[in-house]
Amino acid sequence: MPCSSVYVRERSRLPAPPGHLPHLPDPAARTGCVRRRLRDRVTWRLSPADRDILWLYLSTRTGIWLTAYCARWLFPSDPGTHDPGPVLAPFQHWDWDHFLHIAQQGYFPGQAGPWQADWDNREAFFPGFPLALRAVHFLVPDWALAGLSISLVSGAVAVLALARITRHHLHETAAGRRTVLFFLLSPCAVFLAVGYTEALFLALALPAWLAAQRHNWALAMTLTAAATVVRVSGLFLAAAIATHLLLTLRSTRDLRPLPWLALPALPLFLFSWYLQSHTGDWMAWKRAQERGWYRTFHTPWEAWTHTWNNAFDQAQSTGYAFMFQAELVVMAVGVALIVVLARKRRWPETVYVALSLCALGTSYWYVSIPRAALLWWPLWIVLARWSLRSHRFHTAYLCLVTPLSTVFALTFLTGRWTG
Template sequence: MATSTPLRPPEQPAHPPVRGPSATGTPNGRMPSERRRPGRRGPVFGLFGARRSGFRLGHDDRNVLLLYVLTRVGVWTTAYCARWLFAEDRRAREAGTALSSWGQWDWWHYLHIAQEGYFPGGAGPGTQGWDNREAFFPGFPLVLRAVHVVIPDWSVAGLLISFVSGAVAVLALARIARLHVRDADSPLGQRAVLFFLLSPCAVCLAAGYTESLFLALALPAWLAARRGNWALAGILACLATGVRVSGLFLAAAIAAHFIAAADLREQWRSITWIALPALPALPALPAAVYTWYLHAHTGDWMAWSHAQERGWYRDFHTPWEAWQNTWKAAFTHTQSTGYAVMFQAELVTMVVGLVLLGVLLRRRKWPEAVYTALSLWALGTSYWYTSVPRATLLWWPMWVMLAAWSLRRPWVRSAYLCVVAPLSTVLALTFLTGRWAG
């Protein structure tokens, strides 16, 4: 590591640097200690710590990928057992196909969009049997359609997208975690990935859902922002917004980090990259284009929001009304037991999210607090809570802080694994057998 002044034996006098090739190997005579101006972080492919000579994975990265592959084997083993143990007909002599367990819930919306588009044959809101597919952003269906050109089977294409995206996401998560420690040998990155991959709703990372693809864009965007590469952070945040509306929350967090960490006098030009997805006065480009597209086909500027309301009761209610309605669904026997227990999980997860927000505010982690607060506001102001447990997969600050806590208090790791591992298996079976898993 270069120091502020090159080291020399005491008896040698200091000589002024000479222009041209030197013994240090620097052709322009610059000393190794000279640094770039603040904010200059090298080429785009340096996001994951690659050297100029190419992309390299370190020992910790390889361990993270091994952990990822092993947990994928565990998830697929669970899917195999689910097909044999929980067939629709208890007297069946043959199990379903290998991919049958993965065709659940939101997957069908993404598949139909990729195959038919949003308004096939002029159908749309008001058409009998309409599935409100415009509630889903186009990023994942577009990628699915592109991969289908190479992979003919739609289900395999969807699972492959999630598999590759998940690998990128865990690498980025581990690197984000390692930014919080000075020790290069710290297991913090691997621990954060372990907790993340064993989280209760981790099965959604393997399914043909948006979580993996979103995280494969969002986490590198945050990593780029932390390293001062604002251009790359802005581009990735825009792409993430095309996958999920949560990309807008990410863009707001990146903007908050830019204001808090950047030297505006040196980096004022970089704000143009962050303004595209983040400034309140200028909606993110993917969201704006999608809104325009829906209006062109429905005549409704709020078509996305209205689809959310029709299909998932996501019309605005105050936070206390949303809590009350979810509580009633969970404990007043108005829902079947399967739905009731998931509403109970929604309540517990909302409390976890509020605790996370409180910890972030106490530690003055303002950008992460902005992201978490916006996420909780969006999830907590509907008629009742929906998909809050799944949203925990997107709360990367929680996995980093939980991992750091477990390193200081070893009992945290044991407690987490003993409680969460069985719960993750139960929710995986719930999802793979076609029941609502949050």
């Protein structure tokens, strides 16, 4: 009840002297009530559990920033240097350069394009993150800091949504925090803190999934379409939400949400049309992935064999071989996750993870599967469920994964991610 109403009610309990006019609320009391109402409007959506999640999130971000600071001083590219380099240099590696160039120059600066021998294949990257980077740059002049700001805010939205999705499934308050903890300590969690697409994608995809669980199909598909602007994985999310909608039709018989299913395909069509107008190829983004990252179609067993050979046959240097080993391990985890989800008849989540694995597991060799595992939120929910049943599993997970997370973070922050 509004505090002004409470004030009036409390005053009405006192008998008024004869001939006394009704007493108006004290101005100071009214000011206090207004302040409390404004404060409540700002914080009413954040429960104590949500604030606990945000504290956990900020604590892990601080740990990654501290790791980045140490990496500058302890692992410079030149061991004999006396200058550790710019503060944000550890966060500016690999794909960040592509996003930065797109944000600064566009996809085809001048007359440059894939017809040049030294082309960087930037059209392989969807425009969502570069567009956000260019927009935030108006407020944050430093490009690197702008990219980190996007990931910082997006990651906060993502972990809050992940906790709520977990509580929706497991009906336990502690489960939300446990899932977020496992997620933030996962081996590739460093990519949530750098200028990459994972955090922004999840900030759109997880609220979309949460909206779908509440049968708000219009909002779910709108957010999914926005997620597709960031990564092609948005189409996998759209297929999962479509599966969920079709399953609900057995009980609701409501066909009105069906047209919303087509919305996530619109960003892909517009991006393909834009690239076709410059290159003459409707699949220019796919061709760029094939040229730059060997994402040509191969059977799953061929992809596994090529990855295995590069991981264990001494065909690569130790750094590259280690990364191929990580690819194999996470592929096996993904397949096991599909089996678990299918046995539990969680068909929408099964569709989402299966499509992701099909896309990643049919290239010449495996590329970026550990990073993609960050987007498999059912994995973190399943692990959290198991840990709530077994304290030993909880302890084992933290003891095994935390060192791996540190190693992977240092690998990226020192520029050694791909060998």
